[in-house]
Amino acid sequence: MAGLAGLSYGLRRNPITIVGLAMLGALVAVALLAPVIAPYDPYATNPAVSLRPPGPGHLFGTDSFGHDIFSRVLYGARIDLIVAAGAVGVAMVLGGLLGAVAGYAGGWLDDATMRVMDMLQAFPNFILALGIAAALGPSLTNLIIAIGLTNLPIYARLVRSRLLTLRVSGFALAAVSVGNPPWRVLLIHLLPNSLAPVFIQATLQSGWAILQAAGLSFIGLGVRVPTPEWGVMISMGVQQLTSGHWWVSFFPGLAIMLAVISFNLLGDGLQDLLDPRRR
Amino acid sequence: MLLGRYLLRRLLLAGPTLLGVLFITFALTRIIPGNPIDRMVGFFVSDERRAEIMREHGLDQSYDKQFVRYLGGLLRGDLGTSFLTSRPVVDDLRQRFPATLELTVCAMTIAVLAAVPLGVASAAWKDSWVDHLGRVLSVIGVSVPVFWFGLVLVYLFFFKLGIAPPPIGRLELSVVAPPVVTGLVTIDALMARNLPALWSGLRVLALPAFVLGFAAMAPLARMARSGMVEALDSPYVRAARAMGLPARTVVVRHALKNALLPVVTMIAVVFGYQLGGVVLIESIFSWPGLGQYAFNAAANADFPAIQGFILYATTIYILLFLVVDVLYGVLDHRVRYQ
Numbered sequence: 020m021a022g023l024a025g026l027s028y029g030l031r032r033n034p035i036t037i038v039g040l041a042m043l044g045a046l047v048a049v050a051l052l053a054p055v056i057a058p059y060d061p062y063a064t065n066p067a068v069s070l071r072p073p074g075p076g077h078l079f080g081t082d083s084f085g086h087d088i089f090s091r092v093l094y095g096a097r098i099d100l101i102v103a104a105g106a107v108g109v110a111m112v113l114g115g116l117l118g119a120v121a122g123y124a125g126g127w128l129d130d131a132t133m134r135v136m137d138m139l140q141a142f143p144n145f146i147l148a149l150g151i152a153a154a155l156g157p158s159l160t161n162l163i164i165a166i167g168l169t170n171l172p173i174y175a176r177l178v179r180s181r182l183l184t185l186r187v188s189g190f191a192l193a194a195v196s197v198g199n200p201p202w203r204v205l206l207i208h209l210l211p212n213s214l215a216p217v218f219i220q221a222t223l224q225s226g227w228a229i230l231q232a233a234g235l236s237f238i239g240l241g242v243r244v245p246t247p248e249w250g251v252m253i254s255m256g257v258q259q260l261t262s263g264h265w266w267v268s269f270f271p272g273l274a275i276m277l278a279v280i281s282f283n284l285l286g287d288g289l290q291d292l293l294d295p296r297r298r
Numbered sequence: 299m300l301l302g303r304y305l306l307r308r309l310l311l312a313g314p315t316l317l318g319v320l321f322i323t324f325a326l327t328r329i330i331p332g333n334p335i336d337r338m339v340g341f342f343v344s345d346e347r348r349a350e351i352m353r354e355h356g357l358d359q360s361y362d363k364q365f366v367r368y369l370g371g372l373l374r375g376d377l378g379t380s381f382l383t384s385r386p387v388v389d390d391l392r393q394r395f396p397a398t399l400e401l402t403v404c405a406m407t408i409a410v411l412a413a414v415p416l417g418v419a420s421a422a423w424k425d426s427w428v429d430h431l432g433r434v435l436s437v438i439g440v441s442v443p444v445f446w447f448g449l450v451l452v453y454l455f456f457f458k459l460g461i462a463p464p465p466i467g468r469l470e471l472s473v474v475a476p477p478v479v480t481g482l483v484t485i486d487a488l489m490a491r492n493l494p495a496l497w498s499g500l501r502v503l504a505l506p507a508f509v510l511g512f513a514a515m516a517p518l519a520r521m522a523r524s525g526m527v528e529a530l531d532s533p534y535v536r537a538a539r540a541m542g543l544p545a546r547t548v549v550v551r552h553a554l555k556n557a558l559l560p561v562v563t564m565i566a567v568v569f570g571y572q573l574g575g576v577v578l579i580e581s582i583f584s585w586p587g588l589g590q591y592a593f594n595a596a597a598n599a600d601f602p603a604i605q606g607f608i609l610y611a612t613t614i615y616i617l618l619f620l621v622v623d624v625l626y627g628v629l630d631h632r633v634r635y636q
Contacts, residue, residue, distance in 0.1 A: 134314065134315075134318070135318070137315050137318070138315055138318030138319055138321075138322060139322070141315050141316075141318070141319050141612060141615070141616055142319065142322075142608070142612050142615070143570035143571070143573040143574050143611055143612065143615050144570060144571070144574060145571070145573075145574025145575070145577070146573060146574050146577075146592075146607075146608055146611050146612065147322075147608075149574070149577065149592070149596065149604075149608070150323065150326050150604065150605075150608045151326065153326075153596050153599070153601075153604050154326040154327060226440075226441060230441075230443055233443050234443065234444075234445065234574070234577075234578055237443075237445055237578060238577065238578065238581065238593055238596050238597065239596065239597050240596055250443070253443070253445065253446050253449070256449075257449065257582070260449055260452065260453050260457070261452070261453075261456075261457055261464075263457060265450075265453050268446065268449050269450065271446075272443055272446030272447075272449070272450070275443045275446065276438070276441050276442050276443065276446075279440075279441035279442075279443075280437055280438070280441040283437055283440060283441055284437065287437075
């Protein structure tokens with residue numbers, strides 16, 4: 020809140036946030052550099068080396084098709100980060116705009132928008148995503164839409180409640196009184212001032228989005244089988260687990276957990292920074 | 299009297315939301331690319347036969363007529379017929395409900411029993427090792443994919459160590475099942491004085507309930523901790539301390555009561571996560587509940603079943619929040635039903 024100096028001071032006082040940031044940085048690096056680091060093509064099957072345990076040739080072993088799991092986990096970072104960023108982006112932009120219009124306009128527009136948000140939030144989160152994904156059919160885009168839509172009300176509420184207080188604050192009234200049109204007040208003066216909590220929520224929600232994406236893919240409603248997505252990879256190892264081939268499901272799950280932890284640590288830390296009372 | 303009027307008002311307010319929920323669920327099955335009939339009958343039927351089936355299901359009518367028809371069916375307790383089991387969806391759901399109830403109640407009990415002491419201890423000894431441990435467990439709990447955690451534990455405890463029973467349903471194969479009375483295996487076994495079945499039922503419950511409970515524990519513990527931190531810092535607790543009451547009394551008798559209120563709300567929220575979690579966990583443990591039903595339905599594009607499951611789960615979720623609101627008034631006398 021208090022600019023970069025305040026941010027760096029806060030970060031130094033809260034080392035866990037830095038750990039989260041570093042982990043996320045590593046994750047993004049892995050996603051970007053996957054083609055360089057990965058020793059194998061993530062789609063290349065090789066029946067001769069199916070179900071090899073982790074070892075020097077295949078760091079994380081191979082699955083029943085002979086895919087190299089290490090390479091697939093690396094490429095998986097790309098897909099899961101794209102889904103998380105896409106879904107949270109959809110939710111943030113659409114939800115934020117709806118909330119902004121509702122909070123600024125007030126009246127029936129506000130009531131109508133908020134009732135629709137109530138309806139969306141009446142569903143258990145994952146189950147609504149499941150319904151939308153089942154209706155749209157399994158694909159990467161539909162996965163993003165399903166998770167984006169389910170998480171949209173959070174941002175709508177957040178922005179709306181911020182705007183309700185900001186709308187009557189001194190600087191907003193001043194902006195109105197010097198003759199700014201409403202859209203200008205909203206876009207230039209009010210929205211930028213309500214973004215900090217939105218971004219923190221987005222960070223926390225990204226971890227949640229990865230869990231949802233993996234869960235939906237695991238039950239066959241997300242991206243489809245040979246795609247190197249972490250949830251799909253876990254589902255591909257379920258059959259092998261009870262015959263002792265633990266590595267097929269283990270490593271992708273570990274990757275999910277580390278990715279979600281990085282988002283949660285960073286989000287928590289940022290939240291503490293913004294609201295020191297929470298500590 | 300006041301409570302009755304409050305309940306009525308809440309139910310009336312829930313009406314429009316529920317109608318919206320029904321509309322969304324209805325709309326979901328109508329935006330499916332392609333016709334659900336195609337998936338139901340396949341492509342190898344004559345056009346006349348197709349038209350006939352469309353008429354039978356009312357799919358030749360306009361959307362508003364279909365929606366009214368759908369609502370009418372719901373009022374009569376008709377959720378349609380599952381493509382997969384060829385049975386009424388309501389019967390399927392009713393039959394599978396006890397298995398999920400047993401699992402989620404056990405999971406929630408484990409979660410609350412672990413979360414409250416952990417949260418309270420974390421707050422009472424802030425920044426101690428307990429607090430750090432609690433923080434680490436919470437972060438892992440909200441970050442671990444439940445279905446993966448379930449698989450890892452099955453591998454460890456069933457395959458490697460051989461302690462846990464195989465993940466194949468609610469009883470081990472060697473045990474004679476008790477007669478079905480409540481549908482809850484442990485309760486039925488207890489009523490039939492069938493101790494081997496009770497023991498087996500509990501053994502089989504242990505892993506899936508622990509996995510679900512662990513995921514639910516994290517948000518509850520956080521809530522208990524932050525509520526407790528706030529309560530311990532409040533004037534009345536400081537007053538109690540200043541009067542020289544022992545720390546134990548202050549924490550347990552004074553602070554705890556107020557700290558636990560937000561935890562009650564959180565239980566309802568967490569229950570919503572659990573309804574999603576059972577879809578993943580039940581399929582791994584072959585648990586014959588609602589989650590496995592939804593899993594099978596999703597895998598086979600069985601839309602009436604998916605729709606029925608979503609409605610069922612959402613209704614439970616909405617009712618639970620109603621219960622929590624009422625409970626609030628009972629627990630906190632400052633809350634007035636208006």
